[in-house]
Amino acid sequence: MSSNENKQGGYDPSKFEEKWYAQWEEKGYFSADPSSDKPPYSIVIPPPNVTGSLHMGHALNITLQDVLIRYKRMDGFETLWMPGTDHAGIATQNVVEKMLAAEGTNREELGREKFIERVWKWKKESGGTIIHQLKRLGASCDWERERFTMDEGLSKAVREVFCKLYEQGLIYKDDYINNWCPRCHTAISDLEVEHEDTKGHLWHLRYPFADGSGNVVVATTRPETMLGDTAVAVHPEDERYKGMLGKKIILPVIGREIELIADTYCDPAFGTGAVKVTPAHDPNDFEMGNRHDLERIQVIGEDGTMTEAAGPYAGMDRYECRKSLVADLEEAGVLVKTDEHDHSVGHCYRCHTTIEPLISKQWFVRIKPMAERAIAAVRDGRTKIVPAHWEKTYFNWMENIRDWCISRQIWWGHRIPAYTCDECGEMIVARTAPVECKCGASKFAQETDVLDTWFSSGLWPIGTLGWPENTPELQKYFPTDVLITGFDIIFFWVARMLMQGLWFREEVPFKDVYIHALVLDEKGQKMSKSKGNVIDPLNIIDKFGADAFRFALVAFAAQGRNIKLSENRIEGYYRFTNKIWNASRFTMMNLEDFDTAKPQIPLAERSAADRWILTRFRDTAKTVRESLDGYFFNDAASAIYQFTWHELCDWYVEMAKRPLYASADPKARLSAQQTLIEVFDGLFRLMHPFMPFISEELWTALPWPAYLGEKPVTLVTASFPKPDELAGDDEALYRVELVKEVVGAIRNVRGEMNVPPSRRIKAIIQGPQKECGVLKEEVDFVGALCGADDISFIGADEPKPPKAAAAVAAGVEIFLPLEGLIDLDEERKRLAKEIEKLDIELKKVQGKLSNPNFVERAPEAVVAKDRARAEEIGRDLAKLQEGLARIDGNA
């Protein structure tokens, strides 16, 4: 019968994950208490878009936060993990507009008020999706405090901030050429424009002088804008145009008269050196227009179609117009030539429509004074960015920051609190709607624009804690301890929170910013629906469980790297959870008769194996703490992985089988049982922040000796292992390392010789008294681990056994009688291989030692270490060579 067929009680995360989460939440373990005396530890969640569903980026982001918050919660901090969602202005409006379209209507038909009601209704019904998904992942947020960027509190904070900034002269309204999305029908900020290199054309157009004295050739990538040209510019010192300045030019097609002007913006080296100037449709031209007081003629409208000013092309789509205009220009002989031309084209980051630079009245934040404070805060370390190289990116942007366009011509969002008097046109910016104007009138029209979503997300840390009120939460939890986010929103979000936090609270909003990797597909490409390479976290959780998935994410989260995610690698951690499950099963099976009333056996009376694993656990706990404290998440994960699999399972469990099995002495058995419980209790606590479900499930089933006191009700709030308070025994480390080395050497011979595990062997050990003494005492472990049931020791001067395979380890010589076991030729080859390896190493070490500079200048400890190593290799080599000689019968 195959062992596959009778496996029972296998690991199945679906059987307990949701159960535990429901219980934790119900019992209120995640609730923060600002009145507590415990030291605070707080994190605010980067609020996912309310329209969103969980993707890999969220999964990583949330997992890292949950690891930290669970660690600190267990470690005695009063933790607050503030959850919530972002109203995501444009994105959400798009979603609801699509629904309306499906119903055959649109927002204009509905009207502003009804439309907003509709969005709220949608939010109520569907906005909770992602929250539910975060719970599946195990996120231990304080859900009772869940916030929304458009809830009452944040709306109040937004109005307060807007008004304050306005009063301080930092918000202004101005006509400016802006990034306009013809599909979303709104201006967007510079940051919201994504530039993409595009293969385009450079059209060269011949503009004739009005006096018939020739012409000037200009080049453009956007010929349709020529309809709005109001000048042609050349560099003032461009020899080619000497004496032509001020000449009139007849704009082809339109026939409008424009002038040849001089402006240093023009680069004489580019093309003909002459630039057509369209102030209404190009940011550079807009500036030039201001300098020369040129007319702004808008030929492209807000929806991307040509305006009346476009003459014969009015009403055409902008690209349709381009096509037809180029054809017309060619026919008219205006088109000189068309070159291939690569340039970068801006797109809306929400809908990917090509941006149209248009002039409109917008609200801006004069950002420099705020940026200066935020720069200083990072420079002097009040906020630390980890990994540090992101600081450069941050500084680079902050130092070149441009005013922030905060108004959006959409309906869903925080409506700008500016009111214009119907009578006198006076504008009032106020926290609440004004009732009376100074002209005596009482009718006002509120500004129709709403604020950029990031304007409110920038207030997230202070706003969710209650600002502008000075709440207990704000006092207890602000500044927050760490912000965890991806680098894609350093500018959008991190920088703005820093600026707003510093401006209004005069304190940094978080002490650390940890920037984590981006999650890519296994080929290193961004996951996107259009590429079809998206891995859905929920599918992964269904398949492998949240624990394996979380652990995989943490293990991949090395600082400063992107993560190439493949299902294969997650499966590897699923095997790890399975291993934990089975190791625990082994433990439970051997604890069936465990007497919980028996007192604790003192460490000194336990076996070397027991003392060793407890010591190794203590060291692992130390590594995990240090790694987490420095945000080296992957180091923490690999310490747990390494300890659990390769020390606890591979060595300790195997060693513990001796005392545990029936024939053993009862005290040794009890000692092993107590050790198993203590190690697993500690290990489950240690892994709980990473793998909350499996740890809670198995820990709950763990028998509880009376000497440990009352068992906590849950791991969620149980204490995190404190290495300083844990027992350790360095002598046990030495003993077990010695055993491991000797066992390793014997297994190596067996492995190389293909001796099957069922084949019992004899071993004879010769060596110094110290080592042999230890090995004699631990001989049961040695025998059990390498399949030898007859291990004997011989004195240093006794003759070495003939016809035996020889190995060296930790200063002792090991002889395995060859009798019927080993092929002489194979043994010869094996020894020769070992000798060669050591020989190479010896030469290397000797080379260093023979260099006088090394001996004189390197630290003594380093030199001493190499000397010892050289000696050791020399000794081992000699022994192996003797062994080889004996085989050949020469000894």
Added chain:
RNA sequence: GGGCGAUUAGCUCAGUGGUAGAGCACUGGCCUCACAUGCCAGGGGUCACAGGUUCAAGUCCUGUAUCGCCCACCA
């Protein structure tokens, strides 16, 4: 145009001046009473290249190459 990052085993990646590591894959042996989702053993590296600093460089410095990302209003 500016900036940042990467280059280490077949693949994916750790690596904090002092004996080059892990997981997966590969080879051989095992269904040994927790686990074949497993156990034991093994093979596999000019640490991209060229200089430099140092007793000592995968690690620090300079340059080169290749790949990737970010920022930027070049008609």
